[in-house]
Amino acid sequence: MSAKDCGNHGMKRKKLIKRICSAILLFVILVLFAILLVWLILRPTKPQFTLQDVTVYQFNVTSPNYLTSSIQVTVQSRNPNDRIGIYYDKMDIYATYRDQQITLPTLLLQTYEGHKDINVWSPFIYGNSVPIAPYLAASLNQDESSGYILIHVKIYGKLRWKVGTWVSDHYRINVNCPAFIRFGNQASGITVSAGIKYQLSQPCSTDI
Structure with a gap:
């Protein structure tokens, strides 16, 4: 395997990790947004x-x-x-x-x-x-x-x-x-x- 192939493989791996991290971050943001939306709609108040x-x-x-x-x-x-x-x-x-x-x-x-x-x-x-x-x-x-x-x-x-x-x-x-x-x-x-x-x-x- 040439040095060029190793370089391409490393770049693809970095892109994959970056996409996974972006997906996780997007999921966390969506969950937090859903919690905020539920709170704004329901506005829970203590008894x-x-x-x-x-x-x-x-x-x-x-x-x-x-x-x-x-x-x-x-x-x-x-x-x-x-x-x-x-x-x-x-x-x-x-x-x-x-x-x-x-x-x-x-x-x-x-x-x-x-x-x-x-x-x-x-x-x-x-x-x-x-x-x-x-x-x-x-x-x-x-x-x-x-x-x-x-x-x-x-x-x-x-x-x-x-x-x-x-x-x-x-x-x-x-x-x-x-x-x-x-x-x-x-x-x-x-x-x-x-x-x-x-x-x-x-x-x-x-x-x-």
């Missing part, structure tokens, strides 16, 4: 959560530093998307006070939320003699004496998006709902079966 009401049946601090609570909450979720459905899979709801969890997690029922649909959950969250830090016990006693307390109702779990017949992988969802509750003479709630119900309609923050 909107609202804490509608809180019913407090028990909320007591006992010595040395224990908290017993029994609370029913009503949480509404709304899917604002026109073309995207949402599967809510494993979702736990619980309450915190100053970043410390004060109730056991309660599992919400799995459900599917269609386009522009609304779901409502009304679970009980409770904790029996939950140990809390000494400074939190002092803060709770002070807040209750003042007639008000701020707790946060939180939801942590997984969801999946549904577009047509396609269903995505799981995404983590964190929902945080502040609940400002008044006690004692300043109570503004409604007595319901030995509990006090507070109408809140409080928007929640949602991270996905």
Whole structure:
């Protein structure tokens, strides 16, 4: 084989590699363009959560530093998307006070939320003699004496998006709902079966 033939063979190989690289680059560009196009058409928006009401049946601090609570909450979720459905899979709801969890997690029922649909959950969250830090016990006693307390109702779990017949992988969802509750003479709630119900309609923050 002459040097000329070897040179032609090398040039053909370089052209082939260049064409393969160009094809791969074009494929990647088309995939990215398709993803961008789907996003522009669908404009996915995270669900909107609202804490509608809180019913407090028990909320007591006992010595040395224990908290017993029994609370029913009503949480509404709304899917604002026109073309995207949402599967809510494993979702736990619980309450915190100053970043410390004060109730056991309660599992919400799995459900599917269609386009522009609304779901409502009304679970009980409770904790029996939950140990809390000494400074939190002092803060709770002070807040209750003042007639008000701020707790946060939180939801942590997984969801999946549904577009047509396609269903995505799981995404983590964190929902945080502040609940400002008044006690004692300043109570503004409604007595319901030995509990006090507070109408809140409080928007929640949602991270996905």
